Amino acid sequence: MSDFTKMDKAALQQQQQALQSELSRYEGMNLKLDMSRGKPAADQLDLSLGLFDYKDYKDETGVDARNYGQLDGLPEAKRYFAELMGVKPEETVVGNNATLQMMYQLIHIGWQFGFEGGKGPWKDEQSPKFLCPVPGYDRHFRVTEVFGFELVMVPMTPDGPDMDILEELAKDPAVKGVWCVPVYSNPDGYVYSEQTVHRLAKMGTGAPDFKIIWDNAYGFHHLTDTKYTVPNLLDACREAGNEDRPVMLCSTSKVTFAGGGVAALAASASVVKQYVKYLSIMLISPDKVNQLHHTRFLKQVGMDAHMKKQAAIIRPKFEKVIDILHKNLDGTGIARWTEPKGGYFISLFVPQGCAARTVELCKQAGVVMTPAGAAYPYGIDPKDEHIRIAPTFPPIEELETAAELLCIAVRLAAVEKLLQN
């Protein structure tokens, strides 16, 4: 395909006309397509239909999962999730269905009550700040936004957040922590490098109670036969003398049922104790029946084997989108994208100032994309260049149409921009 950035005005105008007419053709089709939703498709959900087949409610330690108690999780589930996260059971809390809620509670504890080792509640800080690698996960940023933190952007690289910048920012005592999705990051699909992990563990921080929220949401979600992983952050932090710094999270929401899974957290025994102390104010026990169902089911089917079945459904969708991006945008000089080896998203970068327009053009033609800017604090992408693609939910034929249409929108928005210049 020709390089748009090298076309003269006449050629651009010709392109514009052709692209507008292509788009009109789609508009006439009354499409209702959606590439915005990071959720599993129905056939993925069907993989876990055996979840409730197990009918004995005593766990391996004799605890009746159907009754109150075990605020930090069913012992059998704690042992299972601890192993998944590479920590000890006493460094684990197994909860209800949402890591997001666990993360909210962590921020709430720091903000209102303060963590041990800190200088008091974060709310007492003049203007507390939180680091947000961008593009990142809007739900993370929003939690800290609601509590009134200033959200400070740190650019992402294929090795994780730009550590030179992050280390500098972390020296500020008002900076209380950082949001991280270390494996198949949302939305880029990057995997943090070993060096990034060790620098995060070792770096000096102005706030003694600095927290790394390590949301390993896609740790099991490999698309290829290579299982990309990162070093155990709790171990790395402990070695560096900062064992109370990390809180690691994982969830089965995209392993079994989305919103009907089990969330777990890992941290030093001291941080776990602080978390559980405040958890005890709001909860008598988590849903241990669901914990037992999940633990028994995942042990039986095997996490690896189960996630290979998930990958077999998802991988063709990622490949389809990436093929279409190549076919339509290679050589145009107006787009680049990530090609993740796992996770749920693809990042597409268009010329500066073109992301919102691209999403708008898609919408006009019947394709819903994640709002431009969603992956940035306050929903504002300063360069207006990033678009998040979520390929998992639509059937592959719909995805194909939507991706073709997206490429037309990208090209048209870019042409419009080039004509303005």
Place this chain on the structure above:
Amino acid sequence: MSDFTKMDKAALQQQQQALQSELSRYEGMNLKLDMSRGKPAADQLDLSLGLFDYKDYKDETGVDARNYGQLDGLPEAKRYFAELMGVKPEETVVGNNATLQMMYQLIHIGWQFGFEGGKGPWKDEQSPKFLCPVPGYDRHFRVTEVFGFELVMVPMTPDGPDMDILEELAKDPAVKGVWCVPVYSNPDGYVYSEQTVHRLAKMGTGAPDFKIIWDNAYGFHHLTDTKYTVPNLLDACREAGNEDRPVMLCSTSKVTFAGGGVAALAASASVVKQYVKYLSIMLISPDKVNQLHHTRFLKQVGMDAHMKKQAAIIRPKFEKVIDILHKNLDGTGIARWTEPKGGYFISLFVPQGCAARTVELCKQAGVVMTPAGAAYPYGIDPKDEHIRIAPTFPPIEELETAAELLCIAVRLAAVEKLLQN
């Protein structure tokens, strides 16, 4: 039995010796009994073993319960719980497993962000207060304690909180709300009168955003064939022009599985909207799979029929304890107790200054009771006279022994006290 309060010193000393020797006999038995836990027994839990038999995950509106979405609850579950609570579906939120967490979030919203119609976040009030009918539920009081509210006691009567006192206290703009368990109250087992409900709905409050937290935890938990109920508080408040005042809650924790149930909330559409707005920061969706399992199961077995089976298991335990109290304490002049027609608890009142000692004597002899004072703010019963009895969990033979022993402890503690005077 003779009236202890009319005995002379010699008779009391004789009693003391006899009771000490009775207690020693129990101490020799190495008992490990527990009347402290308000949780169902295993045979109650077995009543809900059919919960997971239903295998279709589309609800009546076509929503796939296994995927993200429907933050305010699965439509079919909303319709079912709305009906149970006598409200419209749009006045309902169906959540995860814990009303306590919903109530915590409500207090958190008021405290940090403020409710509409109020004068801003409650945290900005010089010294915010919350009303606590006593004896009451320690977990309620603790939520408001953690947020720094001053906990103001209101005495309970068989008709609910003493409304003359409550109405006076509610005039203070610093008073932001009241905790209520309107049906089979924890721990007395009282049912609020119609008049109490209407006075709560109509009363003037200093705080325009005053909230009644209406925790109807035992609304389905009848022990007799009479289903005691209260007027619909939302209706009553709406009639009085105070529709944003109440938040009503119910849960299936003691209907199906304790901690593995479904919690629901009802309030005006406006309060629901405010709640869901903040819920959206911390949650993508509740566990709708569990909601669907519960809705289908309860529709199938019928709530009334199911709760009659629960009552058939629990009622003999309540009767046994109350029989033993009568047999051992009638006419002694040192104890009175409630005889609930539903719920999970019995309140036992001993002479002032004797509750902690009674619980201590029980413990020495191998019976764990709820700590004296637990039903009061800050865990302090100003008269040290109240003991909460939880008869549901132990097998009936153990319960019998524990109750007999409790009566000896009550008598011995009273004799000790009378001898001091």
